[in-house]
Amino acid sequence: MIGADLSVFPDAVQFVIDERALILEKTWDHLLLSAAAMAVAIAVALPLGVWLGHLHRGSFVAINLANVGRALPSLALIALGLAFLGVGFANVTLALVVLAIPPILTNAYVAVDGVETDAVEAARGMGMTRWQIVSRVELPLALPLVFAGIRTAVVFVIATATIAAVAGGGGLGDIIVNQAGYGLEGVVGAAICVSALALAADALLGLVQRLLTPPGLRAGARALEPDVTTGVTRL
Amino acid sequence: MSVFVAQSEPVIPDFGEASECVVENRLFCPDWVRDNWAGVLQPALVEHVKLVFIAVAFGFVIALVASLVTHRFKLLEGPITVFSAVVYTVPSLALFQLLVPLTGLTVTTVEIALVGYTLLILFRNNLEGLRAVSPDVLEAARGMGYTRRQTLWRVELPLAVPAIMAGLRVAVVSTIALATVAALVIPEGLGYPIFLALREAFKTEIIVAGGLAIGLALLADGLLVLLERAITPWARVRRTA
Numbered sequence: 001m002i003g004a005d006l007s008v009f010p011d012a013v014q015f016v017i018d019e020r021a022l023i024l025e026k027t028w029d030h031l032l033l034s035a036a037a038m039a040v041a042i043a044v045a046l047p048l049g050v051w052l053g054h055l056h057r058g059s060f061v062a063i064n065l066a067n068v069g070r071a072l073p074s075l076a077l078i079a080l081g082l083a084f085l086g087v088g089f090a091n092v093t094l095a096l097v098v099l100a101i102p103p104i105l106t107n108a109y110v111a112v113d114g115v116e117t118d119a120v121e122a123a124r125g126m127g128m129t130r131w132q133i134v135s136r137v138e139l140p141l142a143l144p145l146v147f148a149g150i151r152t153a154v155v156f157v158i159a160t161a162t163i164a165a166v167a168g169g170g171g172l173g174d175i176i177v178n179q180a181g182y183g184l185e186g187v188v189g190a191a192i193c194v195s196a197l198a199l200a201a202d203a204l205l206g207l208v209q210r211l212l213t214p215p216g217l218r219a220g221a222r223a224l225e226p227d228v229t230t231g232v233t234r235l
Numbered sequence: 236m237s238v239f240v241a242q243s244e245p246v247i248p249d250f251g252e253a254s255e256c257v258v259e260n261r262l263f264c265p266d267w268v269r270d271n272w273a274g275v276l277q278p279a280l281v282e283h284v285k286l287v288f289i290a291v292a293f294g295f296v297i298a299l300v301a302s303l304v305t306h307r308f309k310l311l312e313g314p315i316t317v318f319s320a321v322v323y324t325v326p327s328l329a330l331f332q333l334l335v336p337l338t339g340l341t342v343t344t345v346e347i348a349l350v351g352y353t354l355l356i357l358f359r360n361n362l363e364g365l366r367a368v369s370p371d372v373l374e375a376a377r378g379m380g381y382t383r384r385q386t387l388w389r390v391e392l393p394l395a396v397p398a399i400m401a402g403l404r405v406a407v408v409s410t411i412a413l414a415t416v417a418a419l420v421i422p423e424g425l426g427y428p429i430f431l432a433l434r435e436a437f438k439t440e441i442i443v444a445g446g447l448a449i450g451l452a453l454l455a456d457g458l459l460v461l462l463e464r465a466i467t468p469w470a471r472v473r474r475t476a
Contacts, residue, residue, distance in 0.1 A: 008336040073412035073452065076445035079429050083441040159326030163416060167433055176328055177419065188336060191329035202324045
């Protein structure tokens with residue numbers, strides 16, 4: 001087994017072409033699982049992060065949550081979730097939600113918290129209500145960074161959904177962990193597909209992130225750069 | 236490629252009679268942990284620490300050299316960032332499997348992937364840290380007659396330590412998490428008992444091995460915070476001032 005055996009790669013591509021129905025079905029499952037987890041995570045973490053950022057409160061919790069979230073090995077978390085709850089779509093989704101919340105919440109908090117006080121003051125001076133300040137000033141200005149957090153979470157969830165297959169989670173990971181059933185070419189083929197899926201999702205969301213950035217902020221691309229202290233934001 | 240294919244030994248090592256608790260697969264069996272600490276859990280923990288240490292050490296050296304070179308030759312930033320970002324985006328399970336045809340079911344395969352994942356985090360934080368040094372400080376260093384090398388070693392690097400340490404914390408913690416997945420390629424680290432226990436849905440082993448992985452990550456993070464405080468005494472002075 002030692003030594004390079006590159007013939008696997010063309011075989012893997014052939015596997016993907018021959019078994020495209022299977023690959024498409026597993027990719028669909030993978031996306032469904034990831035989308036379900038992201039929907040719940042966004043619904044929970046986004047309003048909370050934006051609200052805490054607006055109040056400039058709870059920085060300790062919001063920042064440290066990201067660190068704790070990263071400290072949780074996803075495999076361990078999924079394993080623990082299944083030990084307590086049992087196998088199933090809902091339980092795997094729940095584990096993915098737990099992993100997706102920290103980057104979304106932390107980025108939303110950091111983004112809204114970091115909106116220039118002058119802009120908020122000016123809005124208040126113009127007689128905007130609290131809701132208007134959040135929705136018309138803070139959110140648009142924070143949007144690039146907020147979205148960067150969602151993007152991080154999506155890539156993370158797609159990767160972790162692969163691992164979830166070990167616990168019967170479904171998706172492309174099913175093929176990767178089942179070499180006995182699909183052979184090395186199937187395993188490598190599925191690995192190529194899931195890598196392409198993650199890269200495509202990242203690139204697509206990067207594009208959306210750029211479109212969401214208000215024109216006035218586009219020149220100042222600093223907003224898209226990572227926060228060194230939290231390390232959560234990515235490209 | 237799965238290491239489990241040829242594996243047929245029982246998941247619960249049979250040390251004579253299995254206790255009633257283990258047979259019934261209750262949530263937590265202290266007697267199983269006692270019996271298997273020396274044989275299963277402790278070796279897995281030690282292997283895990285080794286895997287992570289080697290990966291972060293290599294990743295740190297590579298990222299530091301890359302960031303120092305980039306600091307001097309700015310053109311390299313784009314290519315290095317794109318390469319490390321692509322590696323970072325590939326799901327761990329897939330990256331391990333993609334390397335297997337090249338380097339086999341070996342520790343090398345695992346370490347290459349783990350080092351790859353540390354690069355983006357470490358490179359970017361190192362570079363940000365070096366760049367954040369204020370021009371005034373650099374000016375002062377030049378005024379004191381420091382050469383470029385002296386400025387780097389005595390001014391820029393020390394001032395970049397907080398950012399470098401922040402990156403190191405993220406890298407260590409995420410490598411501890413990723414190393415559990417390595418068990419799909421080699422039977423080492425805390426991921427191995429987790430995978431085996433998952434297959435049999437053996438709760439005690441899942442909880443203990445998973446808990447050890449989480450505990451290790453939190454402990455390592457805490458230790459790095461203490462290390463950062465110890466090597467940047469000036470930051471503490473500024474905080475209290």
